[in-house]
Amino acid sequence: MGARFIxxxxxxxxRVVTNDELSQTLDTSDQWITERTGIKxxxxxxxxxxxGAEAGRRALADAGVEPGDVDFLILATTTPDRITPATAxxxxxxxxxxxxxxxxxxxxxxxxxxxxxxxxxIETGTRRVLVMGxxxxxxxxxxxxxxxxxxxADGAGAAVLEHDPTENDLLSFCLGAEGADADLLTxxxxxxxxxxxKEVFRRAVRVVVDSAEKALTAAGVTADQLSLVVPHQANIRxxxxxxxxxxxxxxxxxVVLDRYGNTSSASIPLAVADARAHDRIHKGDYALLTGFGAxxxxxxxxxxxxx
Ligand code: UT7
Numbered sequence: 001m002g003a004r005f006i007x008x009x010x011x012x013x014x015r016v017v018t019n020d021e022l023s024q025t026l027d028t029s030d031q032w033i034t035e036r037t038g039i040k041x042x043x044x045x046x047x048x049x050x051x052g053a054e055a056g057r058r059a060l061a062d063a064g065v066e067p068g069d070v071d072f073l074i075l076a077t078t079t080p081d082r083i084t085p086a087t088a089x090x091x092x093x094x095x096x097x098x099x100x101x102x103x104x105x106x107x108x109x110x111x112x113x114x115x116x117x118x119x120x121x122i123e124t125g126t127r128r129v130l131v132m133g134x135x136x137x138x139x140x141x142x143x144x145x146x147x148x149x150x151x152x153a154d155g156a157g158a159a160v161l162e163h164d165p166t167e168n169d170l171l172s173f174c175l176g177a178e179g180a181d182a183d184l185l186t187x188x189x190x191x192x193x194x195x196x197x198k199e200v201f202r203r204a205v206r207v208v209v210d211s212a213e214k215a216l217t218a219a220g221v222t223a224d225q226l227s228l229v230v231p232h233q234a235n236i237r238x239x240x241x242x243x244x245x246x247x248x249x250x251x252x253x254x255v256v257l258d259r260y261g262n263t264s265s266a267s268i269p270l271a272v273a274d275a276r277a278h279d280r281i282h283k284g285d286y287a288l289l290t291g292f293g294a295x296x297x298x299x300x301x302x303x304x305x306x307x
Contacts, residue, residue, distance in 0.1 A: 002168025003122045004306045007063025007160040010273045011054030012260060013045030019150070026146045033150045038236025042153030042261030044138045048077045048087045051156035052134030053094040055269070059130065059158035060095070070160075071126045073101040074117055076110025076133040076265040078187075078294070079140055087134065097130070107185070108232050108293025109175070110265030111157065112301060115289075116173050118161045132158035133265030142192035151234070152193065153261035157269020167306040171286075172218035174211040175299040185294035201238060204292045208232075208242040211300040212290050219302035223247050225286050228275060232291035233257035233267035242290075254280070264293065281305050 018041045019030035033039055052075055060067065073095075075088035080103055088101035106113035111133035118129035134156035143149050184200050187193045208231065216223060223246050231239050233256055243253050254271040263270060268291055275281050283305055290300040 001123060002164040002166065003119050003161050004164045004167055004169045005159050006162045006307070007059045007065065008158070008269065008273050008276060009055045009058025009060070009062055010155070010157045010270050011051045011058065012043040012155040013051070015043060015045045016041050017044050022150055025143070026149060028146045028150055036237070037151060038255070038257055039150065039261045040258045044154055046154055047081050047136045048079055048134040049081045049090045049094070051136070051154060052087060052091045052132050052158070055134065055156035055158040056091060056095050056130055056132055059160050063160040065128060065160055067096040068098060070097050070128050070130045071099050072118070072121055072129045073097055073099060074104055074114040074129060074131050075101070076104045076106065076114040077135055078105055078107050078110065078264050079136045106293070106297045106299070107295055108234065108264045108267065109291040109297040109299040110293070111268045112289060112291045112299030113175060113297070115161065115170070115301065116175055116299065119170050122161060122163045127163045129161045130158060131161060132156060133269055135264045135266050137193065137264055140187050140193050145192065147197060148193055148195060151262045153263050155260055155263035155266040155270055157266045157273060159269055169303050169306050171221065171302045171304055172215045173299070173301045174214040174218065176207070176211065177295050177297045179295065181296040184296065201235065203296055204234065204238050205241045205245070207292050207296065207298040208238070208290050208300070209245045211298045212242070212246055212288055215288065215300040215302045221286050221302050226252060226288050227282070227285040228280060228287040229253045230268055230271045230275065230287055230289045232293065233260065233271060234262045283307055
């Protein structure tokens with residue numbers, strides 16, 4: 001049994017907010033943001049529903065799949081439009097799906113948690129799953145807090161996973177959660193996102209490297225066989241530190257945070273779509289997809305692209 005990615009789609013708001021624009025209202029600068037994070041600009045606007053629906057529509061079109069042929073929708077989000085109902089039910093309605101639909105919150109690891117869950121569904125008989133990460137982080141951002149406002153942004157990315165009896169894209173997973181670290185990155189009801197950035201940074205590098213190594217071992221793939229590493233897009237320095245420890249040169253890492261900032265669960269599918277657009281994904285190549293986030297959660301998967 002196998003599960004293959006057969007289509008991808010993304011959506012970002014039109015509104016571009018540059019570092020210089022943020023510097024007009026915050027005690028920060030393009031130089032600080034660029035040097036400490038790698039972010040140059042981000043997209044702000046929309047909602048998890050509107051962005052998720054747009055990304056989902058594009059993924060279905062890319063896959064050549066009709067809405068009626070989707071058997072399950074999993075929408076990963078940290079920022080649902082409402083506490084209830086699940087944003088997935090609204091996106092399913094917008095897309096004309098007639099299948100089960102649920103939200104999943106694993107913070108910035110959400111897309112990879114959704115892929116793992118979809119893989120389990122496919123293993124037990126579900127044929128086609130639409131997975132997506134859709135975020136409206138700007139709504140939960142205190143625009144007067146320079147520790148957070150320069151980092152977070154809005155966007156969505158989606159993929160269609162399909163059962164295949166002969167080919168399999170998903171070779172291994174390593175997921176985890178450590179609730180003892182939950183206070184490092186939080187958002188209370190009606191509040192704003194708060195983070196101990198330095199500590200999250202340290203732990204992020206540790207869990208990315210650890211989960212990546214475990215996923216590689218489980219897949220029987222070595223780091224030098226990877227043609228791409230698609231990491232969660234939080235900070236270029238986290239990506240550099242993790243790649244260095246994994247012995248992967250930076251030219252094999254996909255980086256989109258310079259244009260999109262940190263879009264939490266949307267960041268990995270946004271990065272995969274960017275790699276596809278730049279012809280960096282080829283049949284038979286190995287890739288490592290790896291995320292981490294509030295919880296703390298982490299999720300790595302080794303992929304061999306079948307198309
Ligand atoms: O996706 C979920 C996970 N999130 C992350 O992975 C984020 C992880 N953390 C980070 O990316 C980094 O820790 C940050 C980008 C949040 C901060 O970078 P840092 O290199 O750890 O900076 P810092 O917190 O040590 O701050 C250094 C200095 C401080 O000033 P003093 O105390 O040295 O005078 C900060 O007050 O930089 C100051 N600072 C800023 N200055 C200008 C903090 N934010 C800003 C800012 N502009 N936006």
